[in-house]
Amino acid sequence: MKVVLLQDVKALGKKDDIVNVSDGYARNFLFPKKLAVEATAGKLNEINDKKSSLENKKRKELEEAKKLAERLNNIEIVIKTKAGVNGKLFGSITAKDIADLIKENHKIEIDKKKIVLEDAIKSLGTHEIEIKVYPEVVAKVKVTVSQE
Template sequence: MKVILLEDVKSLGKKDDIVNVNDGYARNFVLPKKLGVEATSKNLNDLKLKKSNEAKLAKEQLEAAQAFAAEMAKDEVILSIKAGEGGRTFGSISTKEIAQGYKEQCGKEIDKKKIILPEALRSFGMFEIGVKLHPSVTGTLKVKVVEK
């Protein structure tokens, strides 16, 4: 019997896979526990429509992330930190401060967890910071650190 899986099943396959199982296994385990449905023509058509809708949504999200990355490349965030004698800084700039500064200065929000910062910014100057907007799109943001 052919079955469309509604959830990941360890010994059978992943969600939305079409698998062949024994009739007894399907009737006594897969179907009663709502782990899958029988692969009728209606259910196969529903699966096809669902996959095409998911592909369309994924494409739209990718395009939106690419557009946002293009906008972000033009923006610049200016942040300030205290300095002591000899141009040494007190403290550092973290991802939270970068996200907050971007929201205040540019009016757009980014998640602080998506900012790729190898280490906190502890010196003055211009830095290009990576921001993970989508699994395949990484934007760059210019951050200028100045003395308070």
């Protein structure tokens, strides 16, 4: 019997998957626990519509992410801070600082968790910072740290 899963079922499939199971398993376990429904033409059409709308939504999000990445690639941030004689900063520049400056200067809101910094910036100079805009889209922003 073909059924459409309403929830993830261990060792069977994920939500909205169409799977073949024995009649007894479907009637005695899946249907009473509302884990699945019988795969009718109407239900299959409903699932296909859901999948196509989800694909369209993802495609739009990807396009928006690419546009945002293009804007971010052209941004250069200048940070003036106190530093010692040898170029070491008194303190450090963190992902939060960079996100705040992008929001303040360019009106683009970036989540600080999406900014890739292995360690906080602790020296003067130009640093190239990666920002993960979307799973496949990465932007690079130049951050110039100069002495105050």
